[in-house]
Amino acid sequence: MQIDLTGKTAIVTGSTQGIGFASAKGLAEAGATVLVNGRGEEAVDGAVAAIRRERPQASLIGFAADLGTAEGCAALIEARPQCDILVNNVGIFGPQDFFETPDSEWTRFFEVNVMSGVRLSRAYLPGMAQSGWGRVVFLSSESALNIPADMIHYGFTKTAVLAVARGLAKRMAGTGVTVNSVLPGPTLSDGVAAMLADEVEETGKTLEEAARAFVMEHRPSSIIQRAASVEEVANMVVYACSLQASATTGAALRVDGGVVDSL
Structure with missing residues (x-):
């Protein structure tokens, strides 16, 4: 299978490291113009340079903004009002006992892990529908199905992501736009x-x-x-963004190494 995304523009949120970086790199290798995002200019510039060292011909755009805020999302949308591919990857995690997790942490996790994707999808999906083609991928987690007792606030956000992605897939029915979730494990x-x-x-x-x-x-x-390696997860992300994945939508695509014990 040869994935060719030449002529497509992709936005990968939180892509200066980890799964986001590997996904941005993979999409660039497939020929897409990729917007690399992080909260700081130095991190964004470093990530862009790292991809270019391996792929000198990569078409890359750097954009620094905190997409865990409404203001950061608005700045990105204003600067780049259209895209063909949106990978809602930005997210935070960390263990904390339920009884010691204050409201502020629940709100912070929800804003970053859920509302970033909600805000950007709301902005970019209408343009994709108008053009008759688009791909949206939300990074969820096996923790969405296997809620960790020491990170209930995190698992809750990843379950919410599954719900948003599934609902959006239905909302975009018949438009040529697919919406899926990718669920990494450890x-x-x-x-x-x-x-x-x-x-x-x-x-x-x-x-x-x-x-x-x-x-x-x-x-x-x-x-x-x-x-798993970040590249193994990114492989699924890139596939879900491809032309070949045209019949895959509304799906929860697990890259969890078999952690979730279900058929």
Whole structure:
């Protein structure tokens, strides 16, 4: 299968590192013009430069804005009022006990993980429908189905993302625009690497070994018995954005390594 997105413009939110960066890189490799987003200019410039080092011909746009705010979303929409592909990747996570999680954290997680995608989808989907083609991908998580007891506020937002994506797919029925969710499981992203840094230093394990031990302790139902790479998740994102995925919409596409124990 040869995925060719030449002539398409993609926006990937939160794409200076992790799954977002890998997705931006993958879309650029497929020929799309990709907008790389992060909160700071330095991080955005660094990500753009990193992709260009490997793909000198990549067509890239850098845009710094905090898309966890209405103001940040409005700034992006004003600067780039149209796109063909929208990957709603920006998100935050972190364990915190339910009884110690204040309202402010529930609100912060909801604004970043859910409302960023709501605001951008509301802005860009009408243009996609008018042109008769478009792709929207929301990054959810296996935690949407397997709510972690130590991150209920996070799992809640990822379940909400599934609902929004499914509803939007129905709303866009017959327009040529598809809307899907991608559900990663434990993934060796920058955030996970930072979380495991102390264990790596204390035990002498490699990062991959520490991640494997984490998966087996906290997600023992994993079938691959390791953390996925960000590229493995990005492969699914790129496919969902492709012309070949034209009959895939309203789907929850799992890249969870088999963690969710269901058919």
